[in-house]
Amino acid sequence: MKTRTTSQDVADLAGVSRSAVSRFFSGGHVSENYKKKIIKASEELSYRPNMIARSMTGMETNLIALITGEGGSTPSLKEIEDKLIFKLSSYGKRALMIPVTEKDDLDESTKNALDYQVDAIVVLGGNVSASVVEHLQALRVPLLLYGTTEGAPGTECFCCKNEKAGHLVGRFLIRTGHKRIAYLAKIKDTNANVTRKKGLVDELSIANMELYAEERGDITYEKSKSAGLRLFSMSEPPDAVFCFNDIMAIGALDAARAMKIRIPEDASIVGFDDIPQSSWDSFRLTTVNSNIDFLIDKMVQRILDKSSSEKNGEFRMWWSEPELIIRSTTK
Numbered sequence: 001m002k003t004r005t006t007s008q009d010v011a012d013l014a015g016v017s018r019s020a021v022s023r024f025f026s027g028g029h030v031s032e033n034y035k036k037k038i039i040k041a042s043e044e045l046s047y048r049p050n051m052i053a054r055s056m057t058g059m060e061t062n063l064i065a066l067i068t069g070e071g072g073s074t075p076s077l078k079e080i081e082d083k084l085i086f087k088l089s090s091y092g093k094r095a096l097m098i099p100v101t102e103k104d105d106l107d108e109s110t111k112n113a114l115d116y117q118v119d120a121i122v123v124l125g126g127n128v129s130a131s132v133v134e135h136l137q138a139l140r141v142p143l144l145l146y147g148t149t150e151g152a153p154g155t156e157c158f159c160c161k162n163e164k165a166g167h168l169v170g171r172f173l174i175r176t177g178h179k180r181i182a183y184l185a186k187i188k189d190t191n192a193n194v195t196r197k198k199g200l201v202d203e204l205s206i207a208n209m210e211l212y213a214e215e216r217g218d219i220t221y222e223k224s225k226s227a228g229l230r231l232f233s234m235s236e237p238p239d240a241v242f243c244f245n246d247i248m249a250i251g252a253l254d255a256a257r258a259m260k261i262r263i264p265e266d267a268s269i270v271g272f273d274d275i276p277q278s279s280w281d282s283f284r285l286t287t288v289n290s291n292i293d294f295l296i297d298k299m300v301q302r303i304l305d306k307s308s309s310e311k312n313g314e315f316r317m318w319w320s321e322p323e324l325i326i327r328s329t330t331k
Contacts, residue, residue: 005045005046005047006047007021007022007025007047009045009047010038010041010042010045010047011041013041013044013045014034014037014038014040014041015037016034016037016038020034020038021038024038026060060119061117061118061119062092062093062094062119063093063094063095063096063117063118063119064088064093064094064095064096064118064119064120064121064122064303065095065096065098065118065120065121065122066081066084066085066095066096066097066098066122066124067098067099067100067121067122067123067124067132067136068081068097068098068099068100068124068125069099069100069125074219074245074247074273075246075247075273075275075276075277076245076246076273076275076292077124077125079275079276079292080124080146080292080296081097081124083292083293083296084122084124084296084299084300087296087297087300088300088303091300091304093119093303096118100132118141119141119142119303120141120142120143120144120303121136121139121141121142121143121144122144122145122146122299122303123136123143123144123145123146123148124146124147125146125147130150133145133152133155134152137152137154137155142156142302142303143155143156144156144157144158144299144302144303145157145158146158146159146295146299147159147160147191147192148190148191148192149191149195149317150191151315151316151317152315153314153315154314154315155315156302156315156316156317156318157315157316157317157318158295158298158299158318158320159191159192159295159317159318159319159320160192160290160291160295160319160320160321160322161319161320161321161322162191162192162195162196162199162322163195163196163198163199163202164199164321164322165196165199165272165288165290165322165324166195166196166197166198166199166200166201166202166203166242167199167200167202167203168199168288168322168324169199169200169203169242169270169288169324170199170200170201170202170203170204170242171203172270172324172326172330173240173242173268173270173330174203174204174207174209176268176330176331177331178239178240178268178331179209179212179239180212180213180236180237180238180239180240181200181204181209181211181212181238181239181240181241181242182211182212182213182214182215182231182238182240182241182242183197183200183201183211183213183214183215183241183242183243184214184215184216184217184224184227184228184231184241184242184243184244184248184249184252185197185214185215185216185217185244186216186217186218186219186244186245186248187216187217187218192244193244196242196244196272197211197214200242212238213231213234213238215227215228215230215231217248217251217252218248219244219245219247219248220247220251221247221250221251222251223251224243224247224248224249224250224251224252224255225251225252225254225255225258226251226255227248227251227252227255228241228251228252228253228254228255228256229255229258229259231252231255232255232256232259232261232267233259237259237261237267238267239266239267239268240267240268240269240270240330241267241268241269241270242270243269243270243271243272244272245271245272245273246271246272246273246274246275246277246278246285246287247275248271249269249270249271249272249278249285249287249329250271250277250278250283250285252269253269253283253285253329256269263328263329264328264329264330264331268286268329268330268331269285269286269329269330270285270286270287270288270329270330271285271286271287271288272287272288272290273287273288273289273290274287274288274289274290274325278325278327279327283329284327284328284329285327285328285329286324286325286326286327286328286329286330287324287325287327288322288323288324288325289322289323289324289325290320290322291320291321291322291323292320294320294321295318295320298318302318
């Protein structure tokens, strides 16, 4: 069986020391003459550095762990994953995808994956338990949390201003004459779920109104449609529904259609995330764009920044500004 090409093989072919090869691949200083020899030998031998060996010596591995919670990936989270992976790769970084369960501890497969000594850990979404985040923090690796404001010293959080988004939606629906405004929430009271609702309720309060109704539909289309059917089956159904995300809004939209409720003549529906499907002709969904490109750019910038908050023991919060995108599902 053919054995793996080693740095010693490259050094022998290039006529340089093994330490020179190691310095070159770890970003250290070598002369231009040595660089040319090492590159030429590496290409001839199809040599790639051993990431596990590099991690054992404490060098950067260019591996970034992306932690996701169980329960499936929403279109919004999938879009974030894809954009983040592409952005990292443009800087020579590689993503190591690690799904975790809702348990309070890391399972063995996760621990084994993290044995690769990643350069940073990104937790995506709010479905990862606080206990798991604590375990990740104990690894003393730069830890970045996306979609939450609940960080700790040494971590950095990246989040849309969800409460402001609720205010934007509430203000718009009130201004366009709606009187019976409902909220379609996800089952779990994540930070995003609570603060989006709070912004909506606070805006209603300013106008001397109350939240007309609330249903919980999880983040799947099927359960959201069922929740929408419950809302629109009320003796006097809501004339507007703000949904936690776009998939839930699409479920509510199809529920309204099944109940022969005209959108937007009889009721308006607003989503959140501005996923690509929301602009499709069959939906034309009014929604909130959370400006994920800004947050992704900021995350990658912080990963590349050697003076991370983890080293300084600080907590930092990075915010994106929400934008209301008005389409055909509202008046």
